[in-house]
Amino acid sequence: MTLWAILPVKPMTKGKSRLHGCLEAEEVCYLNRCLFEETFQKLKACSEIDHILVVSQDETVLEYTLQSGGMALKENLQSSLNDAVSQALAFILETEPGMILIIPADLPWMTEEDLEELIRFHRDGQFMVIVPDQNQWGTNAILLSNPNLLTPQYGRRSFQKHAQQAASLSVELIVWLNKNIQRDLDSPQDLLIYNKIKFNPIHIPTE
Numbered sequence: 226m227t228l229w230a231i232l233p234v235k236p237m238t239k240g241k242s243r244l245h246g247c248l249e250a251e252e253v254c255y256l257n258r259c260l261f262e263e264t265f266q267k268l269k270a271c272s273e274i275d276h277i278l279v280v281s282q283d284e285t286v287l288e289y290t291l292q293s294g295g296m297a298l299k300e301n302l303q304s305s306l307n308d309a310v311s312q313a314l315a316f317i318l319e320t321e322p323g324m325i326l327i328i329p330a331d332l333p334w335m336t337e338e339d340l341e342e343l344i345r346f347h348r349d350g351q352f353m354v355i356v357p358d359q360n361q362w363g364t365n366a367i368l369l370s371n372p373n374l375l376t377p378q379y380g381r382r383s384f385q386k387h388a389q390q391a392a393s394l395s396v397e398l399i400v401w402l403n404k405n406i407q408r409d410l411d412s413p414q415d416l417l418i419y420n421k422i423k424f425n426p427i428h429i430p431t432e
Contacts, residue, residue, distance in 0.1 A: 227275045227323030228344065230268045233300075233309040234261050234281040234330050247413050260410065261286060261330040265293060268328065270337050273344045275323070280313045310377040318372050325369040332365060333419055334405040343368060343401065351396035356406045357384040366406050370396070 237254040248256065268277050277295040281287055282304070287297035298316055300309045310327060317325065324347060328335075346354045346368060353375070354368035364383040369375055374396060378386040391398040410419055 227321055228273055228326065229317050229321075229323055230271075230274045230277045230326045230328060231310060231313045231317075232261075232264060232268065232277060232279045232295075232328055232330060233306055233313065234279055234283060234286045236281070236283040237261075237285065247416075256416075257330075258285075260333060262289065263333060264328065264330045264335075265290070265295065267335065267337050267340060269294065271340045271344070273341065274326065276321075278313050278317065280309045306379045307377040310375075310379070314372040314375065314377075322371060325367070325372050325375070327367045327369075327375075329365065329409070331409045331411075332406055333410055334408045336405055339403055339405045343403070343406070346399055346401060348397055351394070352399065353387070353391040353396055354399040354401060355384060355387055355391075356401050356403055358409060359407045365409060 235257070237257045238250065265277065265279070268274055277290070278298055279286060279290040279295050280298040280300050282300045282302070287299060290297040298313060301312060304312070314325065317323070326344065328340075343354065343356065343366060346352075348370070350370065351374065352368075352370045354366075355364060356366040357363060358365050362382055362384055364379060364387050367375065367387065374390070374394060375387070376390060378390075388398060388400070408415075410416065
């Protein structure tokens with residue numbers, strides 16, 4: 226069965242809002258671009274993924290996607306994360322329905338091996354695999370047997386809301402606690418740790 230990876234990406238100037246107070250605008254854009262490109266390349270390296278669908282309002286993101294072999298979907302204006310994911314799911318339903326993997330662009334500790342292990346959870350029949358965030362409140366990754374199983378409810382208590390959807394549809398629910406996927410980059414402390422493991426710490430490019 227075809228496996229789609231959905232990668233919703235905010236405009237480079239808007240992502241990582243919690244870091245806007247400690248970074249300059251150019252640094253925020255640079256960080257967001259690094260996170261997006263790293264995530265895209267990890268998805269591309271995963272042989273089980275057939276299509277990477279990036280949904281964004283940012284033209285530079287969409288251009289990078291097309292140049293890198295992905296599929297670019299221009300996000301509707303005045304859209305939220307839930308709207309963007311819903312738009313991507315609808316596109317897939319019209320194009321080539323298959324399994325769905327939804328991954329945000331801010332999981333720098335996630336590895337290609339983590340992705341491959343997550344995908345191996347797929348089952349025959351209807352299923353939903355959820356990787357929550359560290360606090361088990363948010364949703365950091367979802368693997369679905371088909372696009373019709375999810376009405377995106379990202380935001381407060383999204384993990385519980387998505388799990389309740391699986392229960393209401395009587396599909397198999399698997400909750401996987403993976404420390405790398407559960408960990409996103411949100412705080413200045415996260416950024417300090419991220420910089421320590423990077424060959425090129427986040428900074429404003431000289432050119």
